[in-house]
Amino acid sequence: xxxxxxxxxxxxxxxxxxxxxxxxxxxxxxxxxxxxxxxxxxxxxxxxxxxxxxxxxxxxxxxxxxxxxxxxxxxxxxx
Amino acid sequence: xxxxxxxxxxxxxxxxxxxxxxxxxxxxxxxxxxxxxxxxxxxxxxxxxxxxxxxxxxxxxxxxxxxxxxxxxxxxxxxxxxxxxxxxxxxxxxxxxxxxxxxxxxxxxxxxxxxxxxxxxxxxxxxxxxxxxxxxxxxxxxxxxxxxxxxxxxxxxxxxxxxxxxxxxxxxxxxxxxxxxxxxxxxxxxxxxxxxxxxxxxxxxxxxxxxxxxxxxxxxxxxxxxxxxxxxxxxxxxxxxxxx
Numbered sequence: 001x002x003x004x005x006x007x008x009x010x011x012x013x014x015x016x017x018x019x020x021x022x023x024x025x026x027x028x029x030x031x032x033x034x035x036x037x038x039x040x041x042x043x044x045x046x047x048x049x050x051x052x053x054x055x056x057x058x059x060x061x062x063x064x065x066x067x068x069x070x071x072x073x074x075x076x077x078x079x
Numbered sequence: 080x081x082x083x084x085x086x087x088x089x090x091x092x093x094x095x096x097x098x099x100x101x102x103x104x105x106x107x108x109x110x111x112x113x114x115x116x117x118x119x120x121x122x123x124x125x126x127x128x129x130x131x132x133x134x135x136x137x138x139x140x141x142x143x144x145x146x147x148x149x150x151x152x153x154x155x156x157x158x159x160x161x162x163x164x165x166x167x168x169x170x171x172x173x174x175x176x177x178x179x180x181x182x183x184x185x186x187x188x189x190x191x192x193x194x195x196x197x198x199x200x201x202x203x204x205x206x207x208x209x210x211x212x213x214x215x216x217x218x219x220x221x222x223x224x225x226x227x228x229x230x231x232x233x234x235x236x237x238x239x240x241x242x243x244x245x246x247x248x249x250x251x252x253x254x255x256x257x258x259x260x261x262x263x264x265x266x267x268x269x270x271x272x273x274x275x276x277x278x279x280x281x282x283x284x285x286x287x288x289x290x291x292x293x294x295x296x297x298x299x300x301x302x303x304x305x306x307x308x309x310x311x312x313x314x315x316x317x318x319x320x321x322x323x
Contacts, residue, residue, distance in 0.1 A: 010184055010191045010236045020138050033238065040138045043166050043220040044191050045235035045243075 003051040005036060005074040007067050010046060016066040017041050019073065024056045030076055037073065054078040090186060092123040092299040094290060097306060099129045099173055102160055108306060109179055113242050115313050116181050123186070125293055125301060126179040127286060130171040133158040134259060137166035137233055144168040144260040157255060164243035166220075166233040167263035174250035174271070176285060180293065184239045187297050191236045195220065197296065198245045202230040204292050205247070205285070211275050221262070227270035228261065248272065250279050 007017065017039040024036050030050040037048035050056075054076045061073040095112075097105050105128050115121035134145055134157060144167055145152075145159060152159060157170075171177060184194055199215050202222045206213050206229070213222045213229055222230040230247040248271035261267045272280050294301055309315070 008236075008239070010239050015190075015192050035237065038138060038163070041192075042139055043137075043164075043195055043233045045138050045163055046191060047235070047237040049238060 001078045003054070003076045003078055004072045005048060005051060005076060007039060007048060007069050007071045007073060008046065009069050015041060016068055017046055018066050019061050019063050021063060022059055026056055026059055028056050030054060030056050039067065048073065050076055052076055052078045089298045089300050090123060092125065092301050093304040094301040095124055095126045095304050095306065095309065096286065097126060097128040099131070102130045102133045102135065102158070102171065105130065106162065109181070109242055111313070111315055112309060113181050113237070113240060116183070117238050117240050120313060123183070123299060124181045126181065128177050129173050129175060130177065131158070132156055132172040132255065133160055134168055134170055135160050135162045136168050137162060137164045140167035140263065144263050145258065146260065147258045155255070164233040164235050168259045169231060169261055170255045170259060171246065172251055172255065174252065175246055175248050176282065177246045178289065179242055179244040180297065182241050182297060184236065184241060191234065194241060195232055195234055198232045201292050201296055202245060202247060205289050206272070208288050209272065209276060211272065224270045224275060227268040229270040229272070231262070247285070249282055249285055
């Protein structure tokens, strides 16, 4: 099963955050709750975490691009 | 009746004063407590510390905003670290109070952006108790005395739990700010409470006033705890001086 990697609702709905880094590469095994992405504003670092155990299979939003709450930024294929 | 209602609404939390410590092991302790909070093994915790001289570079930052050589930094005994808070370059040293609330945003009914600005409100209320009027600036997070920055905010959020937080220049030697573009801004003026009041301010007094404000701002009943007590409670392995 594919799981969406979603910008968490801890950010203000109108707040754009920038993808600062993907901590895992496509193909890497991931554990549910593990940090996958650092997304930043000027003074806030938000960690986006793995939605399930499995493998990071696709990155939709590269480093440097802006996203908002609830945006899907990649996928994990569950085990 | 009213008091009992308040008691039900408030949450137990811990007040951990690490004192004057190097940045790295103090941050490692913060990460360990955060992990325990996220897994439900520990209550919300407010961590206080002063650091040995260090420039920290946040996730939006650049080493280009440190304007001096590695040799000069070594001569002055200032460490440089890249850290995972938001923001650019800043200076921490003895006399600056750093406060890191480890809270669940759902418990305080705030999103990350609202929480960041609530921390600014905490600083404004704290300095009002010294009859010092400071303010926020649109698009420039932190708190300002006129054009000079006296307190900073910068947070990180993982699974809805906050870490990092705020800093306030109490009795801080401000001269190392001349060696950086603070927050990435060239020649940004900075201020301290000592400078404003013309006297040294007891850090213990600042902490006591801050504690009251944080308790009512975030509906917490804070109880003192030491780092060794936390290590025992969470069965943590002691950290070495590198925070490992």
